[in-house]
Amino acid sequence: MEILKTKPGIHKARGGLIRSFVFVENGILKDITISGDFFLFPEEAIFKILENLKGTPVKREELLKNIEDTYAKEKIQSPGTAPSDFTESIMKALEA
Amino acid sequence: MEQWRFIDFGLVDIRDMMAMDEAILKGDGDNTFFFWTPKKSIILGFFQKAEVELDLSKCKDYTITRRISGGGIAFSDDRCRQINYGVVGTIDNDLFPLDIIESYKQVCGVLIDTLVHYGLNAAFRPINDVTVDNKKISGNAQTRWEGKLLQNGTLLLDFDIEEMLRIANIPKEKFLDKKIASIREGLTWLDRELGEQRDMEEVRNVMKKKFEERFHVRLKTGTLSSNEKELTKNFLPKYYSPEWVYR
Numbered sequence: 308m309e310i311l312k313t314k315p316g317i318h319k320a321r322g323g324l325i326r327s328f329v330f331v332e333n334g335i336l337k338d339i340t341i342s343g344d345f346f347l348f349p350e351e352a353i354f355k356i357l358e359n360l361k362g363t364p365v366k367r368e369e370l371l372k373n374i375e376d377t378y379a380k381e382k383i384q385s386p387g388t389a390p391s392d393f394t395e396s397i398m399k400a401l402e403a
Numbered sequence: 404m405e406q407w408r409f410i411d412f413g414l415v416d417i418r419d420m421m422a423m424d425e426a427i428l429k430g431d432g433d434n435t436f437f438f439w440t441p442k443k444s445i446i447l448g449f450f451q452k453a454e455v456e457l458d459l460s461k462c463k464d465y466t467i468t469r470r471i472s473g474g475g476i477a478f479s480d481d482r483c484r485q486i487n488y489g490v491v492g493t494i495d496n497d498l499f500p501l502d503i504i505e506s507y508k509q510v511c512g513v514l515i516d517t518l519v520h521y522g523l524n525a526a527f528r529p530i531n532d533v534t535v536d537n538k539k540i541s542g543n544a545q546t547r548w549e550g551k552l553l554q555n556g557t558l559l560l561d562f563d564i565e566e567m568l569r570i571a572n573i574p575k576e577k578f579l580d581k582k583i584a585s586i587r588e589g590l591t592w593l594d595r596e597l598g599e600q601r602d603m604e605e606v607r608n609v610m611k612k613k614f615e616e617r618f619h620v621r622l623k624t625g626t627l628s629s630n631e632k633e634l635t636k637n638f639l640p641k642y643y644s645p646e647w648v649y650r
Contacts, residue, residue, distance in 0.1 A: 311454055319576045322530050323475070326455055326574075342452035344475030346530065348503070348547060350449045386503045387530045 308338045315342075316400025322346060322387020325396040329365075336363050336370075339397070345388040352381040356393070365401055370394045408432060409611065409622035412439035414483070417446055418468045418642040419635075423627065425471055426634035427491045428546070428553040434492045436614050436622055438607055441487055445570075446470050446477040448544065453649050461570045468642045469650075470555065474531060474544035476571060477557060484561035484594070486607055490554045498618055499552055504529050507545060509617075510554045514541050516613035517558070517606070523596055533558075538591035558610070559592035560603060 308330050315326040323345030330338040339360050347353055356377045363373045374390035377383070412420060420439050427435055444466040447453060450473050457467075457476075470477075479485055490510050492499040500506045507530060514533045518525035523535045533541035543556035564587055573586055583589045594600050615622055627635065641647045 310452070315455070317574050317576045319580055323473070324574070324577050328455075340452065341450065342455040343450050344448050344473070345450060346473035346503075346545070347450065350471065350473060350546065353450060384503060 308340055310340050314400070314403035316396045316398065316403055318392060318396035318399055320345060320388040320392035322385060322392075325388070325392060327393070327396040327400040329397060329400045331365055331401065334364055336360055336365050336397075341393070341396070345385060345392075347383060347385040347388065349381070349383070352377070352383050355381055356383075360397075365397075367394060367398055370397055405620045406623045407618070407620045408435040408625040410435065410437040410625060410627070411607070412437060414440045414442060417441045417444040417466055417479075419639065421446065421468055421470055421642045422635045422638040423631070424489055424553065424555065425638045426627065426631045427489065428471075428548050428551060430628060430631035430634050432491070432628055432631055434620075435490070435625075436611070437489045438610075439487050439489075440483055440603075441477075441479040441485070442466065442483070443481045444468070444477075444479045447648070448472065448474040448476065449546075451476065456572055458570055458572060465570070467648055469648050470544065472544040472546035472553065472555065475542065477542065477544075477555075478567045478571070480563040480566050482561050482563060484559075484592075484600075484603065486558040486560065486603065486610065488556055488558070488610070491551060493551055494547070503545065506552060507531050507543060507554070510545075511541070511543055511556070512617055513610060513614045514556070514558055516617060517610045518593075520609050520613065521593070521597060521601075535591055535596055539589055540591050540593065540596070558606070559590075560601065560606065561594045562590065562592045564590060 310328040313328045318325050325343040328340040359377045371394045447469040511527050511533050515525040528534045531543045532539045541558045545554040
């Protein structure tokens with residue numbers, strides 16, 4: 308994805324800024340990149356979050372559920388940043 | 404009294420420093436407190452993309468790398484008036500709490516005690532900032548590995564804010580929730596607060612003393628172990644590689 312040609316969805320969580328870049332086809336999230344200054348442990352789990360999101364219908368509840376599932380499976384902790392914050396950032400990217 | 408290791412790495416290339424940083428976390432050493440002074444550089448947080456966060460065409464004379472912890476850009480100008488520190492500690496729920504914010508608070512306490520020593524109104528602002536009169540003076544970043552934590556941070560003595568704004572892409576969403584009109588209103592540094600320049604070595608020594616008091620330990624100057632040197636060698640190529648920095 309050429310992210311500099313894509314408009315980001317920008318959302319500020321208490322734990323930091325989340326910029327999402329998305330590529331959507333037929334209502335399905337095909338590709339996603341995130342840049343931000345939040346904290347998330349273990350750090351590598353971000354790649355699982357992004358990978359698992361691919362193929363998800365771009366509806367708020369579906370995205371949120373998908374991210375929450377990855378949080379549970381990978382035992383993710385992210386002080387000040389919740390699955391709903393990532394969802395919000397993606398939703399803003401869809402509007403962008 | 405228990406002794407912990409202390410290292411002052413002096414003026415360093417941040418790529419070398421980040422390799423040593425990771426080696427201290429993952430190596431065979433005990434609890435350690437260390438300082439370094441970065442040359443003109445930018446360290447990206449783990450989750451930041453260089454092309455998004457920076458105007459790369461304006462960063463050609465900066466050394467850029469990425470660290471293993473999250474958080475935002477650590478920007479070092481060529482004034483070199485920043486104290487950068489690292490702490491590696493075994494998580495024990497007493498000195499280094501398991502709770503992430505509590506552990507930030509504990510280590511950031513060293514910076515607060517230092518600023519209070521200089522008569523400033525310093526406070527911890529969760530998740531990871533230290534402020535003076537609500538303005539950020541220190542940013543900190545933590546990661547964890549096998550029961551240990553690594554916290555890095557910076558204490559600004561002087562800061563070229565216009566230069567940072569020139570090279571960084573900071574959207575307004577970043578500071579609007581802090582009820583300020585520009586990032587300029589949200590940052591400060593020691594020289595400005597005190598109205599005079601303090602000797603960096605003097606400030607570092609105050610920090611060392613406050614660290615000893617807070618953790619009830621004596622700091623003893625040491626060096627990297629052979630295991631840590633070996634690990635550093637293994638980690639070095641990563642911090643120099645475009646695949647890691649520009650991924």
